[in-house]
Amino acid sequence: DVKVTQSSRYLVKRTGEKVFLECVQDMDHENMFWYRQDPGLGLRLIYFSYDVKMKEKGDIPEGYSVSREKKERFSLILESASTNQTSMYLCASSLLKVRNEQFFGPGTRLTVL
Amino acid sequence: GENVEQHPSTLSVQEGDSAVIKCTYSDSASNYFPWYKQELGKRPQLIIDIRSNVGEKKDQRIAVTLNKTAKHFSLHITETQPEDSAVYFCAASDNQGGKLIFGQGTELSVKP
Numbered sequence: 001d002v003k004v005t006q007s008s009r010y011l012v013k014r015t016g017e018k019v020f021l022e023c024v025q026d027m028d029h030e031n032m033f034w035y036r037q038d039p040g041l042g043l044r045l046i047y048f049s050y051d052v053k054m055k056e057k058g059d060i061p062e063g064y065s066v067s068r069e070k071k072e073r074f075s076l077i078l079e080s081a082s083t084n085q086t087s088m089y090l091c092a093s094s095l096l097k098v099r100n101e102q103f104f105g106p107g108t109r110l111t112v113l
Numbered sequence: 114g115e116n117v118e119q120h121p122s123t124l125s126v127q128e129g130d131s132a133v134i135k136c137t138y139s140d141s142a143s144n145y146f147p148w149y150k151q152e153l154g155k156r157p158q159l160i161i162d163i164r165s166n167v168g169e170k171k172d173q174r175i176a177v178t179l180n181k182t183a184k185h186f187s188l189h190i191t192e193t194q195p196e197d198s199a200v201y202f203c204a205a206s207d208n209q210g211g212k213l214i215f216g217q218g219t220e221l222s223v224k225p
Contacts, residue, residue, distance in 0.1 A: 043215040094211045104156040
């Protein structure tokens with residue numbers, strides 16, 4: 001079974017703080033993705049990565065950065081958290097060019113006060 | 114870039130009825146269309162997908178249809194059960210490394 005884990009289920013931070021969200025997958029997947037989920041807006045892609053040290057902007061990258069130093073780990077960084085970044089953050093991974101099925105982590109509910 | 118629109122945003126049916134959720138996409142290069150189900154408090158999971166070389170695919174009570182000319186695809190659930198209650202997301206991809214563009218989601222409620 002593919003397992004995708006995220007470092008926290010719930011996180012509360014203050015405006016202006018630097019926030020790190022970690023995602024780890026154990027199935028040697030090349031692709032990793034970060035989404036945010038908001039009611040009525042679906043899953044919006046923030047950043048994705050096809051390989052170590054590689055990253056691509058998604059649809060809403062502003063205010064975020066990512067890091068992929070190892071194949072199994074993909075980190076989302078909020079350089080200076082703002083209240084409009086309060087959301088559910090979902091990480092996903094997939095095997096390159098095979099079926100495209102994405103396997104999701106359990107999500108991190110981030111609240112920025 | 115690709116844009117996926119999903120309707121309706123909420124859908125309530127009686128147990129045993131059918132449910133249909135529709136999506137449209139904008140990029141004619143898209144050729145892979147999955148559907149994910151997210152139960153309350155859980156992660157999204159793939160339930161069915163279709164590629165552009167077929168028009169319909171079935172898996173027990175769920176089916177997906179694709180109309181490439183009109184750029185729309187639909188999820189059909191027959192004989193709905195309370196455990197079908199969830200948020201359903203459609204998505205589209207042009208197979209460029211597995212990137213998916215998701216629709217806005219449909220909250221399906223099946224009433225016993």
